[in-house]
Amino acid sequence: MEDIIISTLQRAMVAGTPLLLATTGEVICERSGILNLGVEGVMAMGAVVAFIVTMTTGHPWLGVLAAIAVGMAFSIIHAFTSITLQANQVVSGLALTMLGLGLSGMLGKPYVGKPLSIKMEDWVIPYFSDIPYLGKILFSQGPFFYIAIFLAMASWFLLERTRLGIQIRSTGENPKATETQGVNVFKIKYLSVIIGGGFSALAGAHLSISYSKSWIEGMTAGRGWIAIALTIFALWNPGRAIWAAFLFGGIFVVQYLLQPLGISPNFLSMLPYIATLLILLLISLKDPKKLNAPAMLAEPYKRGER
């Protein structure tokens, strides 16, 4: 029984890592007032680029960097349409997802099913990894796990404790007032979307070169959509995103443990969305102010208009 609990928690951390990365990126992006539904597509692009670069060069970190660069460049499409052209963000985001899924499938065609022989060693933290229970769960994981936690905490610090963070948040709340303070709102929005794209691509890179060590079309398997749901579930806070992401990573892992009890795997894969709906419902009923959604989320900002 003890083994099962430790192993489940350990696997939950691994499965939650890509969710955490993508959610953190989406939080930053949405805080600046831009809704990016393209997470799934950017993630797929990150996964395929990381896999191709790692496979051809033999250097996983080169693959990761390439994935981030491509993810950032790719999300500029969404930034351009939704910020500069002030188009409908839902449409533009959906287009980005479809484009990313299609393009990644096309680029990755020759790599489908080829296993990656390069291994990313686990980072076993000395001393800490000897702590009973926690050592195995938290301190002997793959590198992406630590990177994700660090980036989520850094993003929290960025948003809540720095000048740039205030600028991002106020852009999402009231871009006009922000602009009167001498802040370049367009620059801030572009920056947030691009950072968000980098995070999503990093999540994809984790999937292809560390988690499954292979590429197949559609391997993101809806994780991008879960990240968007998690952004709401975490109430736009990267700190809360940490435990939310690992909770849903746990749900993915636990479905195989619950199978002998006759619980349908289809039901379990619905859980993240049900939980998101529930939390929205509960908070809206109780105290809508606590929802904390950026006031101007998904509203195109037009300079000089009232």
Place this chain on the structure above:
Amino acid sequence: MKKWMILVLICSIFFIGFSTIVFASEKKLKAGFVYVGPVGDYGFTHAHDLGRKFAEEKFPWLETIIVESVGEADSARIIDRLIQQQKCDVVFTASFGYMEDTIKAGARYPDKLFMHCSGFKRSANVGTYFGDLYQMYYLNGLMAGALTKTNKIGYVAAFPIPELIRHINAYALGIKAANPKAKLNVKWIYAWYGPDKAKEAAEALIAEGNDALAFTEDTPAVIEVGQRHAEKGKQIYTFSHYSAMQPYGEDSVVSGQLMNWGGIYAKILEDIYNDKFTKDYDILWLAKEKAAILGGNEKDIINPKFVDDLKAAMIESKEFGKISAYDLVVKRYEQMKQGRDVFEPYTGPIYDNKGNLKIKAGEKATMGELLSIMYYVDGVEGSIPQ
């Protein structure tokens, strides 16, 4: 008439004449292949494609074309395309889920031939073929039962269809023959190709205490998990499936099964070429025809790393008395190569895991029964999901 025009004329006459000679002298056959996974999956589809290449190299009159990663709902459209645009004479559909669409396509194109892999429905121009590995799973079961320390053995399964139930049961019968105390636990991942799902299912099985894992899905993910645990000092035994996966887990793979489709495809295509295709054409090849081969790579039937352990594990066998697991595996494998009438894992009495007698003592299951088997034998935990 200008010089170059004469040259062109001569060339074209020569070319036309030459091409008619080629086409007239030799009957050509074009075969289309519909695959459920990518050819690089290192499992089922990979093995089929090796078989296709084998046949194509062998027969100069054969031309082949493949369509990979075809969803089971899309197969009708792809078959139409292969017949109408690619002008295929015969279409092979290599997945159980293509059965209905293949039968319907047969009715739509009565002058073309269709071969469906792993199904049980046939017609005048639709045949079936299969190479089954259940005998090898029995041998894997013998080894898993002999090696397990926890008496809990695991199996990662793709979809609840007769082929997999047959594998699971054969594995369980092998386990029971070697170690009646051991139980078999099954996890379903509902995917032929899902390395992430297979990985989590394998991790869940290991967490529950299962220390010997076999699987039927199309990736080496289970073996990678076993290898990772073996490197960390926890010995997990795994059994490779379909392709030579031992290189993914030299410290974990005990044995496994390899499928050789080359011979099967060559036989079918030769029959079609020589007009030997008849109504209700069916081919089922096992160990006897060398379609099913024991081993995690082409070289050894058992990983040398585990040979000593298997030689040390003694089993009480009705037929051979006290015998080492290694010798028993080798003996049974030899018997299987001689044919089903010499040794058959599905020989009664066989009870399902609810205690009902399914195969009477001394009787052997017919191939028909095995191709539609849908119950767990004694020793498998749980029930088949609906």
